[in-house]
Amino acid sequence: MSDVEELAARRQAVDDLRAAGIEPFPARVSRTHNAKEALEAYQPDVPEEEQPTVTVAGRMLTPRHMGKASFLHLQDGSGKIQVYAQRNTLGDAQFDLLKSLHPGDFLWVSGPVFQTRTGEITVRAREIKLISKALRPLPDKFHGIRDKEVRYRKRYLDLIANRESFDRLMLRSRIVSTVRRLLESRGFIEVETPVLQSLYGGAHARPFTTHFNALGEDLYLRIALELYHKRLLIGGVDKLFEIGRVFRNEGLSRKHNPEFTMLELYWAYADYHDIMSLVEWFVSETAGQIFGSPIIERDGQQIDLTPPWPRQTLREAILQYSGIDFTAYPVGEGDAALLSAARERGLQIPDRTPRGKVIDELLSTFVEPHLIEPIFLYDYPLELSPLAKTKEGDPALVERFEAFAGAVELANAFTELNDPQDQRRRFEAQAVDREAGDQDAHAFDEDFLEAMEHGMPPAGGLGVGIDRLTMFLTGAESIKDVILFPQMRRGSSLEDAEEDAENENDL
RNA sequence: GGGCCGCUAGCUCAAUUGGCAGAGCAAUUGACUCUUAAUCAAUGGGUUCCGAGUUCGAGUCUCGGGCGGCUCACCA
Known part of the structure; x- marks a missing residue:
């Protein structure tokens, strides 16, 4: 039987069941236990007559029919439980129905729990x-x-058939929920800000565009949460965060999906050192609450997330691993020499690559591949951070850090720039880059500047890629393994479905 | 976008130098009252991703296309 014929046969089976007075898709069912609870309901050292009766429901996997008796497993969200059915306890009608079912059908079973000869706790089907x-x-x-x-x-098939995918989904949910709870316990409130924006900003990236018919305006999908969060700081919200989807119109890779989940957090009257403490605390605490220990294993290597994590300036780290001290090359006049030095170390970069x-x-x-143990690298060059505050006493640097672990960047944070005149100059510099062809350069956002001109408190801010944090904590090798429905080219499955439909019409 | 690899039954995979497209699971029928990847017997199921080409003959070789994976570029 081909798959199309089989589909037709099962549709016929549904009709036949209805004709026989059995509704194959009843609106309501009730259960007393999920699979896990049913297993726990079993009482050792108690005879079967005194065992509790449970009512369970789930998808039938691996039925094993043996003449007048059958074993099968039901799977629900909590796990699996075995069911034992006998013709003489179930009656002919129900037993024949059972034998006509297919793996994948959902079943409701009621009966006492007992232990089989091989020791597995099982529901004896009475109905x-x-x-x-x-x-x-x-x-x-x-x-x-x-x-x-x-x-x-077809992630649903993956979730049914591959338990590790199901488990990873559960882990991601727990990671997000734990982070959220931890931040709330420190007094941060969760906010929601616009996805559709008439000007995009807060990151160096290309946006998706869309159109709002009612106003006849083109809009962008947000690439970051930052600028609206800062408006909230200005509005008097001291401690806030948002876990939300952002969209970047860029390539797909093992580490990139065009829509991904970002945690951003802003904390008034704090600076980037406070943020470092916060990050090492909640990452370590999240691992501890979910895995029972802040020591996780990654690629066979133990990684201890317990605070404090080491701190190293970016200058020191690059010097250590590449031998280049970028502060020895003054901004402007030293840029060309820095580029030459980088090339001497084997870096393939074009002429006039910006500092x-x-x-x-x-x-x-040179550095990132070595950063397996968690570490903070701090004090970044000004050029690529148009929203960060310059370091006191060194205008070439900004108070910015990135957290690394497992050779991935986990977080990016800075002491936020709150001087509107400085912010205006930074936007002007970005506008020059933009004129020069850098499409990702930050837009000149007059509305945001106006907000800042009303006064913004000193604050620390943070961005964490939730997908990457999940990859790190669960050992996933691809971002597609932590995103349930990753971006895919519109592909063969649509055409297949259309073909199937045609074939059915031909039958 | 470049390079490499892959695509065969619903699923997992075979198919020698270019020589009759196969197995297990799933399906259908039958046997079977403690199985758990149940077992046993039988049966059906194919646009070998698509399209050209070479050839007596193509799953296999060549060219073009599609989708995916890895990787490089891109993505600070």
Whole structure:
């Protein structure tokens, strides 16, 4: 039987069931236990007659029929539980129904728990009901789904067949919830700010554009949360955060998805040192609450997240791993020499690469791969940080840090620039870059400047890629493994579905 | 966008130098009252991603296209 024929056969089976007075998709079911609770309901050393009766529901996997008795497993969100059914306890009608069902069907089962000869806690079915019929077959019960394309496009199949995917989904949820709770426990409030913006900013990235019909205006999907959060600081909110989706119109990779989840946080009357303490605290605490220990294993290596994490200036780190001291090359007149020095170390960079970019290349090429243990690198060059406050006593640097662990950047933070005249100059410099062809350079945001001119408190700010934090904490190798429905090219599955529909019409 | 690799039954995978497209699971039928990847017997199921080309003959070789993975570029 081809898959199209099988689909037709199962649709027919649904009709046949209804004709026989059995509704295959009842509106309501009730259960007393989920699978995990049913397993826990079993009482050791108590005879079966005194065991509790449980009512469970779930997707039937691996039925094993043996003449007048059957075993099967039901899977629900909590896990799996085995069911034992016998013709003489269930009656002919229900037992025949059971034998006609397919792996993947949802089933409701009621009966006492007991222990089989092999020791597995099992529900002895006194009554069963079909509660949802699967019209298409499940993937291979043993091998699951290996094809990554199918796993990403049809995540539901991945979740059914590959338990580690299901577990990772649960972990991500717990990570987000734990971070949220920890921040709230420190007095931060969660806010929501616009996704649709008439001017984009807060990061160096290209936006998605869309159109608002009612106002006849083009709008951008946000690339960062920063500028609205700062308006809230100006408005008197001292401690705030948002966990939200941002959108960047850039390439796909193992570490990049065009829409991803960002945590941004702003803290009035704090600076980047306070933010460092906050980050090491909540990352370590999150790992501790979820895994039971702040020591996690990554690639067979133990990583201890317990605070305090070491702190090193960016200058020292780059000097240590590349031998280049970028502060020895004065801004402007030393830029060309710095570029030459970077090339001598083997960096492939074009002529006239801006100073900030050269330093960033040194960081990602020579330093980042070594940063397995968590560490803060701080004091960044001014050029690439148009929203950060300059360091007292060194106008070439800003009070910015990045946190690294597992050779990935986990967080980016700074003491926020709150001097509106300085901010205006930074926007002007960005506008020059923009004129020179840098499409990602920061827009000149007069509305934001006006807000700042009303007075913004000194503050520390933070950005954390939640997807990358999840990758780090769960050991995922691709961002697609921590995003349930990653971006994919519109592909064959649509066409396949259309073809299926045509084939059915031909039957 | 470049390079490399992959795409065969619903799922997981075979197919020798270019020589009859196969297996397990799933499906259908039957046997079976403690199985758990149940077992046993039988049956059905294919646009080998798509399109050209070479050839007596293409899953296999060549060219073009599609989708995916890895990687480089990009993404501070």
